[in-house]
Amino acid sequence: MVTERADGPRESRDNEKVGMHDFRDDGPYLGWLDDHPDGYVVNTTRPPAIGNVMLHRATCHHVRRAPHPDSSFTREKAKYASTDRGELERWARHTVGGPPQPCGICKP
Numbered sequence: 001m002v003t004e005r006a007d008g009p010r011e012s013r014d015n016e017k018v019g020m021h022d023f024r025d026d027g028p029y030l031g032w033l034d035d036h037p038d039g040y041v042v043n044t045t046r047p048p049a050i051g052n053v054m055l056h057r058a059t060c061h062h063v064r065r066a067p068h069p070d071s072s073f074t075r076e077k078a079k080y081a082s083t084d085r086g087e088l089e090r091w092a093r094h095t096v097g098g099p100p101q102p103c104g105i106c107k108p
């Protein structure tokens, strides 16, 4: 006999912990955006450099549309995503020595 667990909130799963993701492939990146519409994305150069660290909402078209039809989201630019905006800001301060620049379009 199979014991079924009641459907609990999905957020309680261990693998759904809040954490920053460094995306190297477009597929998982775009999937994360769809799963976390309330999340935040830092778009930056590889390696990250002060003045090139932009904070966006996951719903911003700047981080959902490739600059060129045949280009990759994640190859030319680094994408760091988290549901915790503070975590991305701490990361930017630690990595490039300053806060990320908020996007003027999505105003995160």
Ligand SMILES: [Zn+2]
Pocket: 055, 056, 057, 060, 061, 062, 063, 103, 104, 105, 106, 107
């Ligand atoms: Zn934006």
